Amino acid sequence: MSESAVDLPALFRDETTQRLDQMDTALLAVEAGEAGAETVDSLFRNAHTIKGAAGMLGFDDVRAVAHAAEDILSGVREAQVFPPALAGPLLVATAALRAQVTGDGPAVDDVLGELAASRAALLDGDVRPPGAVAAEPSPPEAAEPVQAVPPATGSPPADVPPPAGTRRELRVPAEKIDHLLDVVGEIMQHRRRLTHSLGPERELAPGVAEVLGAGQRMLDDLKGTAVDMRTLPLAAMTGPLPRAVRDFARAAGKDVEFVITGADTELDRVILESLPEPLTHLLRNAVVHGIECPAGRERAGKPGRGRVELRAVPRGPLVEIVVADDGQGVTAEVIEAARREGSLADLLGQPGYSTAPEVSDLAGRGVGLDAVAAYVRSLGGSLDVSSEPGHGMAVTLLLPLALALVEVLLFERGGAVYGVPLPAVEEVVTVTRTLVLQGRPALELRGRSVPVADFAALIGTAAPPLGDRSPALVITVGGRRAAVTCDALLGQEEVVVKPLGPLFGGVDGYLGATILGDGRVALLVEPGILTRGSRQVAATARPMPMPPAPDRAVAARKVLVVEDSFSVRELQRSILETAGYLVVTARDGRDAIETLGQDTGIALVITDLEMPELDGLQLTRTIRADAAWSSLPVIIVTSQGSEEDRRRGIEAGADAYMAKRSFDQQALLLNVERLIGR
Amino acid sequence: MSVHVRVRVAAEAYAVAVEHVLEVVDIGDVTAVPGSRPELLGVRDLRGQILPVVDLALLLGIASTAPPGRLLVAEAHGRQAAFAVDEVNGVGDLAEPAEETESGLLAGAALGDGDLVGVIDMPRVFDALDQVPVP
Numbered sequence: 001m002s003e004s005a006v007d008l009p010a011l012f013r014d015e016t017t018q019r020l021d022q023m024d025t026a027l028l029a030v031e032a033g034e035a036g037a038e039t040v041d042s043l044f045r046n047a048h049t050i051k052g053a054a055g056m057l058g059f060d061d062v063r064a065v066a067h068a069a070e071d072i073l074s075g076v077r078e079a080q081v082f083p084p085a086l087a088g089p090l091l092v093a094t095a096a097l098r099a100q101v102t103g104d105g106p107a108v109d110d111v112l113g114e115l116a117a118s119r120a121a122l123l124d125g126d127v128r129p130p131g132a133v134a135a136e137p138s139p140p141e142a143a144e145p146v147q148a149v150p151p152a153t154g155s156p157p158a159d160v161p162p163p164a165g166t167r168r169e170l171r172v173p174a175e176k177i178d179h180l181l182d183v184v185g186e187i188m189q190h191r192r193r194l195t196h197s198l199g200p201e202r203e204l205a206p207g208v209a210e211v212l213g214a215g216q217r218m219l220d221d222l223k224g225t226a227v228d229m230r231t232l233p234l235a236a237m238t239g240p241l242p243r244a245v246r247d248f249a250r251a252a253g254k255d256v257e258f259v260i261t262g263a264d265t266e267l268d269r270v271i272l273e274s275l276p277e278p279l280t281h282l283l284r285n286a287v288v289h290g291i292e293c294p295a296g297r298e299r300a301g302k303p304g305r306g307r308v309e310l311r312a313v314p315r316g317p318l319v320e321i322v323v324a325d326d327g328q329g330v331t332a333e334v335i336e337a338a339r340r341e342g343s344l345a346d347l348l349g350q351p352g353y354s355t356a357p358e359v360s361d362l363a364g365r366g367v368g369l370d371a372v373a374a375y376v377r378s379l380g381g382s383l384d385v386s387s388e389p390g391h392g393m394a395v396t397l398l399l400p401l402a403l404a405l406v407e408v409l410l411f412e413r414g415g416a417v418y419g420v421p422l423p424a425v426e427e428v429v430t431v432t433r434t435l436v437l438q439g440r441p442a443l444e445l446r447g448r449s450v451p452v453a454d455f456a457a458l459i460g461t462a463a464p465p466l467g468d469r470s471p472a473l474v475i476t477v478g479g480r481r482a483a484v485t486c487d488a489l490l491g492q493e494e495v496v497v498k499p500l501g502p503l504f505g506g507v508d509g510y511l512g513a514t515i516l517g518d519g520r521v522a523l524l525v526e527p528g529i530l531t532r533g534s535r536q537v538a539a540t541a542r543p544m545p546m547p548p549a550p551d552r553a554v555a556a557r558k559v560l561v562v563e564d565s566f567s568v569r570e571l572q573r574s575i576l577e578t579a580g581y582l583v584v585t586a587r588d589g590r591d592a593i594e595t596l597g598q599d600t601g602i603a604l605v606i607t608d609l610e611m612p613e614l615d616g617l618q619l620t621r622t623i624r625a626d627a628a629w630s631s632l633p634v635i636i637v638t639s640q641g642s643e644e645d646r647r648r649g650i651e652a653g654a655d656a657y658m659a660k661r662s663f664d665q666q667a668l669l670l671n672v673e674r675l676i677g678r
Numbered sequence: 679m680s681v682h683v684r685v686r687v688a689a690e691a692y693a694v695a696v697e698h699v700l701e702v703v704d705i706g707d708v709t710a711v712p713g714s715r716p717e718l719l720g721v722r723d724l725r726g727q728i729l730p731v732v733d734l735a736l737l738l739g740i741a742s743t744a745p746p747g748r749l750l751v752a753e754a755h756g757r758q759a760a761f762a763v764d765e766v767n768g769v770g771d772l773a774e775p776a777e778e779t780e781s782g783l784l785a786g787a788a789l790g791d792g793d794l795v796g797v798i799d800m801p802r803v804f805d806a807l808d809q810v811p812v813p
Contacts, residue, residue, distance in 0.1 A: 186726050416709060461712035500711065500721060503730040503759065503807055507713045515723045521709040 008239070008574075012057055012567040016101045018171070019046040020094050027094065031087035040082055043090075044073040045564075048610050050097065052639040053565045055660050061108045062100045068115035069093040075122045089118040174269060177229045184226045185405065185496030187219060192493075192517035227402050230270075234312045234321075235263035237272050237279075240574050244280055245308060247578055248287040255294050255305045256287055265312035267319055268403045271379060275321075278372045282323040282395050283308060285369075290327030290393055300390065302326065317423050318381070319401050324394035329387040343479050344385040349373035372397070377528045379403065380421050380511045382477045406497050406511070409473065410490040410522060413455045414463025417522040419514060422492055424527035426474040431485055443472065443483050450474060452483040458530055459509060463487075473530075480531040497524060557676050558582040558599070562592040562607035562619060563637075568660075572606060572637075575665045581672070589614025593622060596629060603676045606668075609638035609649070617652045624653035633675040637668070679774070684767040684795065685750055688735040688742045691793035692763075693772050698800040700751040700758065702766045717807070719762055724751065732807065734761040738783060738796075754800040759807070772797070782806070 023046050026039045051066035069090055076082045093115055099105030195201075201209055242258050249256040267275075291297075291306030298304050311322040330344070338344040348369045369385075376383045376397050387393035400406065400421065408419035409428075434441040434452060442449040452472060456463035472483040495514035504510070509529035513521050559581045563569040573583045584599060586592035590613040596602060605623065609616035616636055623629045636649045639660040649657040656671045682693035683702070703724065708731045710720040719731040731749065735742040746762035775786025775797040783806055785799040 182726075189726070459712045461710065498728045500728060501730050502757070503718060503732075504711055504714050504721075507711060509713060510711070513709070513721055513728050515726060515728070519723055520707050521721050521723050521728065523709065523711060 008057060008567055008571055011570060012053055012059070013101045014169075014171075015566045016050050016053070016062070017098065019050055020098050020101075022046055023094050024091065027087045027091050030082055031084050031091075033084055035082055037080075040073065040076055044070060044077060045610065045612060047073055048639070049565045052608070052610075052660050053567045055639055056568055056571060059100070061105070062097060065093055065097050065100065065108050065111055065115070068112055068119070069097075072115060072119045072122060075119060079122070083122070086118060086122065089114050172229075177226070177269075181226045181230060181405070182496070184219075184223050188223065188494070188496065189515055189517065191215070191219065193519070196517040223405065227405060230268055230402070231266040232269050232272050233264045233266055234260075234272070237276055238263055238310065240276070240578065241279065241283065241310065243574065243578050245283050245287060248284050249291075252288045253293055254287055254291045256291055257305055257307050258283075259307065259309045260311075261309065262312035262314075265314055265319055266401070267312075267399070268401065270403050271399055274375070274379075278375050278397070279310065279321070279323065281372060283310070286323055286325040286327065286393070286395075290325040290329070292328050296328075300328075314401070315398070317401050317407060318398050321397045321399060322394055324392065326392040329389050329391050329393050332389050335387070335389065344387060345373065345383045345479070348385055349383060369395075377526055378511075380406070380424075380524075380526055382424075382528065384479060403497060405494055406524070407492060407494050408514075408524060409492050410516075411455075411471070411473065411486040412488045412490060413486040414461060416461075417490065417516060417520060418455070418486075419493075419495060419522050419524045420473065420475065420527055420530070421511070421524075424475050424477055426476045426481070428489060429472050429474060429483070430469050431472050431483075432469060445474065445483070450481050450483045452485060453530075455484045455486045455530070458484065459525065475527050475530045477527045477531045482531040484530050495522070495524070557603040558584060558601045559672065559676075560584050560586060560592060560595060560599075560602045560605045562586045562589065562605060562611070562616070564588055564608060564611045568608070572668070575668060576672070579669050579672075588612050589616065589619035589622070592619055596623070596632075602632070604633045604635070604672060606635045606637055606672075609636060609645070617648060620649070620652040620654050635668075635671055635675070679771045681769060682772040682797070683750065683769050684772070685748075685763040686765050686767060687738065687763050688740045689764070690740060691767075691790075691795045692734075692738075692798055693788070693795050694750065694752060694798045694800060696769060698752045698754055700753055703749050703751065703760070705745075705747055705749055705762060708762075722749070722760060724760070729758060729760045731760045731762060734763055737803065737806070738781065752800050752803075754804045757804055759804070 023043055026035065026043050029035045029039055030043075047066050047070040051063050051070055054060075054062035054066060072086065072090065076086065092111060096105060096108055096111040100108065195212065198204060198208070198212075201212075204212070238260050241260070245256060245258040248254075286308045287306075291308065292300065292302075294304035297306060306325065306327055308323070308325045311320075311324065313320045313322070330338075334347070335344070338347040341347040341350075349372070350370060369383075372395075373383045376399065379399055381397060381399040384396040384398065385393065386396075400423075407422040409422050409425050410417055410419045412418075429443065429445065431443060431452065433444070435444060435449060436442070441452050443452045444450075454463075454466060466485055466487065470485045470487065471489050472485045473489075474481065474483050497512040497514060499512050500507070500510060509526050511524040511526050513523050516522050559576050561569055561572045561576070561583055563572065563585070564587055569585050569587075573585060576583045584595060584602065586595045588611040589607070592605065592607065593614065596605075605619075607616040607619055614622070616638065620634050620636065623632055623634060633655045634653065635656040635658065636654045637658045637660060638645065638649075646657045655675055658667060658671065681696040683696055683699045684691065684693050686692070706722055708720045708722050711718065714720075717733050717737050719733050721728050722731050723729075729751065733742075733746075734750075735746070742764075744764060746764055748763050748766050749760040750763055750766065751758060751760045772790055772795060773788040775784075775788045777787040777789065777794065779787050779796060781796070783799060783803050785797045785802075787794050787796050789795070
């Protein structure tokens with residue numbers, strides 16, 4: 001299971017830490033004599049969920065401690081009384097759990113001994129009644145151990161602070177950070193407006209200029225912090241990739257080593273969220289169409305095991321993401337065709353290139369590359385493809401590091417202001433003389449010719465003819481160079497990119513718009529349309545049409561995973577998705593009912609038993625009782641593995657019942673396949 | 679009777695149910711977006727937001743007589759757009775749209791103040807904007 005669980009431990013750690021925080025708060029309330037029945041329920045649920053997730057992920061010590069804590073809590077639930085003195089040993093348990101999940105906890109035997117003793121004492125009715133403790137309030141560390149606890153437990157006190165060097169982390173909804181960035185952008189605009197109306201800096205009183213300068217420095221600092229908060233390392237999305245590559249390789253009969261380098265490279269969250277699809281696609285192409293079968297590789301004098309690499313490298317304001325393989329590459333004929341076309345990226349990135357019959361044997365390398373190219377362009381980046389016949393291929397996505405704030409060069413044409421991302425601008429020249437060949441104008445630039453075009457003509461707008469000596473931007477995108485003429489340059493500025501909105505969804509060529517200091521709107525132009533020679537209007541707004549993988553040719557079946565633990569939910573999702581199922585998730589039974597009501601395409605439900613709101617048994621009964629869903633298959637996956645539980649699950653109408661302890665993905669997939677096929 | 683905002687588009691009278699109207703602003707600086715379809719005049723800054731500006735006359739299929747002077751900022755399906763109109767004539771009660779009309783963008787027409795007033799069905803207008811094919 002380790003293959004699919006690449007970043008699951010991190011996920012599990014985050015989630016468990018959160019649950020432990022909740023447990024600690026609740027236990028402190030218990031100790032203070034302020035706990036209600038719902039406190040016990042939430043404590044029990046948290047301990048139970050930690051146990052389940054730890055069991056599935058193979059963290060046996062964590063599972064054991066959580067299990068012991070859960071035992072005590074279930075005793076408390078039955079006894080319907082929560083002696084405050086029990087909070088002490090439970091806090092010891094949460095501290096031990098915290099030490100375990102953060103990595104270097106000591107052995108848990110002592111803690112387990114103490115918990116077992118506490119439970120025994122609880123069963124004997126030998127803990128102090130609540131009143132007794134409330135009458136003589138004592139600080140948590142002084143909470144008297146119950147009688148049966150062995151004297152030398154050696155375990156840390158209940159309220160040990162987290163190990164030194166542990167960073168405090170805060171979970172913040174992404175929208176809040178987006179909003180922060182928006183506000184920062186607006187302050188920057190506001191400031192531009194202010195400096196605009198104050199006039200040139202040299203005419204300001206010295207005091208004013210100083211205050212403005214100090215404000216600018218603070219604003220830059222604030223902006224840097226806000227942008228930082230929106231970036232995440234590439235590693236945040238690479239988790240499922242090794243498993244995906246392994247599956248592609250297995251299905252295609254290839255032997256492939258997959259390497260990820262630069263996983264700590266930071267990327268804008270929005271880009272990161274959209275990357276899995278194009279990357280998975282490129283990896284699939286590399287494995288299926290790039291890497292040769294082991295025998296073929298050996299014949300070619302290469303090691304039988306192919307190598308596919310995913311590499312991320314920061315490049316100033318851009319980041320380079322490369323998918324490279326040491327497979328067969330493209331043929332010399334394709335290289336030759338690419339030379340005529342401009343570049344390999346141009347050739348393979350043409351819509352429908354792969355369907356052209358004359359290149360069918362290698363068409364695979366172009367499959368969906370047009371969609372990847374469109375994706376990269378829509379983010380203001382560029383695509384580069386290099387290949388050497390017999391020696392593999394590398395596809396490079398050059399993406400902006402930050403999406404929300406972009407450094408642009410502003411220029412004017414036909415009375416309107418436009419911006420183009422600065423990294424794409426190689427230089428600015430003044431047009432003094434144009435050369436013409438076959439009716440196509442070009443500029444001479446240090447001994448090379450560069451095609452030149454009027455910006456207005458490129459984006460398809462009417463504008464008065466350009467004057468003499470008009471400025472031209474030399475744009476480079478993916479190895480293509482072109483000069484673009486305009487009326488005037490307005491200078492460079494860091495601007496907030498705002499989307500044009502859905503009504504402009506079908507219009508190709510814009511990254512968005514920005515609001516200038518004087519309140520005018522400047523359109524931000526995707527550099528690619530300036531080097532491609534003419535505007536290409538997409539037929540419709542398209543959301544990355546990826547061709548289906550051949551092994552998933554049958555319409556994928558949709559599975560609803562109901563589970564309150566995020567780690568377990570994501571684990572099941574990755575197992576099912578890798579096997580080719582579509583997965584939707586719900587956090588508890590009530591959420592599941594809602595999802596079922598909205599999504600009629602769900603073919604199977606996999607549910608946990610113990611969940612807040614509506615539990616797995618109630619959910620199963622609700623499904624069975626509803627005419628519309630009565631034949632919907634239900635699998636219960638739970639940590640309660642007793643015969644009695646199994647019988648209750650089956651009685652409620654479950655089609656299969658699996659214990660998390662014995663959980664293995666093959667068994668889960670077999671059950672799913674048995675019930676709905678694949 | 680329900681409350682509507684009365685507008686004039688290409689010299690004709692129209693009304694929009696007040697719950698869809700967010701505000702009315704001057705036409706201001708509208709930036710054309712080359713390559714977009716003709717019903718979209720462009721985009722405009724409204725307190726830091728980029729709003730699409732729709733040529734309401736063209737959408738309704740009538741010939742404008744003068745350049746629009748005002749923008750009616752409207753919302754439906756959780757989306758917002760500014761609609762260019764000649765002028766805004768105020769807010770008031772309007773009779774139920776008892777008169778039938780041919781346009782799918784109108785809920786009907788009502789007689790009021792000596793005008794035949796077309797009642798614009800904003801949710802349908804937004805639907806139509808989604809469906810207009812890109813040239």
